[in-house]
Amino acid sequence: MPQYAPNAKPRPDCWNWGEPRFPQGYGILRLDERHFTAAHKWVYEQLIGEVPDGFELDHLCRNRNCINPDHLEVVTHRVNSIRGFDAVLKERYTRQLPEREQAAV
Numbered sequence: 001m002p003q004y005a006p007n008a009k010p011r012p013d014c015w016n017w018g019e020p021r022f023p024q025g026y027g028i029l030r031l032d033e034r035h036f037t038a039a040h041k042w043v044y045e046q047l048i049g050e051v052p053d054g055f056e057l058d059h060l061c062r063n064r065n066c067i068n069p070d071h072l073e074v075v076t077h078r079v080n081s082i083r084g085f086d087a088v089l090k091e092r093y094t095r096q097l098p099e100r101e102q103a104a105v
């Protein structure tokens with residue numbers, strides 16, 4: 001299991017990208033000679049829709065190599081970060097969020 005997510009439990013329906021991948025574990029898609037992008041984001045935008053500015057995709061399956069759009073959710077960076085915390089930190093930081101974001105944690 002990659003180091004970034006020791007508790008990751010890929011689900012049977014994960015679409016694992018494989019290689020190449022960024023050091024953080026996300027699959028790399030080569031668009032042309034000089035341009036690369038995160039494979040999961042590209043697939044999500046092709047199949048579901050654009051990720052709005054200021055938002056990012058959270059892997060609900062905690063498997064960063066997965067590109068299955070059903071396993072991805074559009075959330076703010078703050079919510080995405082807090083979801084990765086342990087229970088104590090999660091509670092502390094969630095209380096500081098605006099109400100509409102608290103519901104997403």
Ligand SMILES: [Zn+2]
Nearest residue numbers: 014061066071
């Ligand atoms: Zn997955």
